[in-house]
Amino acid sequence: MxxxxxxxxxxxxxxxxxxxxxxxxxxxxxxxxxxxxxxxxxxxxxxxxxxxxxxxxxxxxxxxxxxxxxxxxxxxxxxxxxxxxxxxxxxxxxxxxxxxxxxxxxxHDEVSASTFKRASIGSAANCSACHAGAAKGDFNEHAVRIPK
Ligand code: HEC
Ligand code: HEC
Structure with a gap:
């Protein structure tokens, strides 16, 4: 690395x-x-x-x-x-x-506070947990995937 x-x-x-x-x-x-x-x-x-x-x-x-x-x-x-x-x-x-x-x-009004706190996410700052293209600035709503 x-x-x-x-x-x-x-x-x-x-x-x-x-x-x-x-x-x-x-x-x-x-x-x-x-x-x-x-x-x-x-x-x-x-x-x-x-x-x-x-x-x-x-x-x-x-x-x-x-x-x-x-x-x-x-x-x-x-x-x-x-x-x-x-x-x-x-x-x-x-x-x-x-x-x-x-x-x-x-x-993000449809995402609850408890969802953001899931172990797989951590906080709302962890964009890439749900937006796979976040590092490239891609936040397209059709590509959002909220981890369990
Ligand atoms: C040593 C680890 C570390 C490095 C390196 C780092 N950050 Fe962070 N940053 C954090 C942490 C921890 C948070 C808080 C995350 C949270 O609330 O879940 C954060 C949060 C942020 C936020 C606010 C996110 C939000 O919307 O809540 C911004 C903006 C940010 N960082 C910018 C930067 C920039 C610019 C750099 C490079 C100069 C940088 N960070 C380097 C650890 C780091
Ligand atoms: C827990 C999952 C989750 C996290 C973490 C998250 N988002 Fe989202 N985001 C969503 C959902 C769900 C939507 C709404 C999608 C919809 O409207 O159907 C959304 C929508 C968006 C949109 C609007 C997209 C569009 O096409 O209108 C932007 C921009 C966005 N998020 C940016 C961010 C940024 C920047 C971060 C990190 C600071 C972040 N998101 C963190 C789930 C998340």
Whole structure:
């Protein structure tokens, strides 16, 4: 796993130096660093201000320490800013939790609190438990599968 991740970084760095974009490299870093404990949440699901607070407080991240080195924090942070949500996704939810956004609560009104707490799910933040395509930003309602 470590080896695989490292080669992705190398590939992204090469792509960058051979004319790729800094965005692509930051996207890879985001998938790696922000996708190890939970799905790497698509940037469009939170507004820029929420991402800024999250990236500014990684040492106290929802009860855990998710600190990164300075340059990785800066690269991922900039990428999140550029790709942050806008329009109906510009609401800053309580605790900067996607799962506390009004739109999220509305879309999940049919899912009970006890369902979210099932051992197979854990919490509403565990998008990929029910949305298999979550890491790719695919939340299509027709592909939802709630585990028992
Ligand atoms: C060491 C593990 C770990 C790492 C690494 C990590 N997180 Fe988290 N993150 C958590 C935990 C734990 C929660 C709370 C999950 C829950 O409530 O079930 C969380 C929650 C979140 C939430 C709120 C989810 C919601 O809607 O309730 C966001 C947004 C988030 N993380 C973003 C990030 C970003 C961005 C990064 C990378 C810079 C990152 N996380 C890296 C552990 C981690
Ligand atoms: C317990 C299972 C479960 C979890 C966990 C979950 N969802 Fe959902 N999600 C659903 C269900 C059920 C629907 C409603 C499908 C429908 O309307 O038929 C839904 C709908 C959605 C929709 C609307 C899709 C559409 O096509 O209209 C979005 C967007 C979405 N979820 C995002 C998320 C995100 C982001 C997370 C994690 C922060 C998450 N979900 C966590 C079950 C879940």
């Amino acid at each position: 470590k080896k695989f991740s490292l080669s992705l970084v190398v590939a992204a760095t090469l792509a960058f130096s051979f004319g790729g974009t800094a965005q692509a490299a930051a996207n890879v870093k985001h998938q790696q660093e922000c996708g190890s404990c939970h799905v790497a949440y698509p940037p469009g699901l939170l507004p820029a201000a929420s991402w800024a607070r999250i990236m500014g407080g990684l040492n106290k991240h929802f009860g855990t320490d998710a600190s990164l080195d300075e340059s990785t924090t800066r690269d991922i942070g900039n990428w999140l800013q550029v790709n942050a949500g806008s329009g109906r996704r510009s609401e800053e939810p309580p605790q900067d939790r996607i799962s506390k956004s009004n739109w999220f609560v509305r879309q």
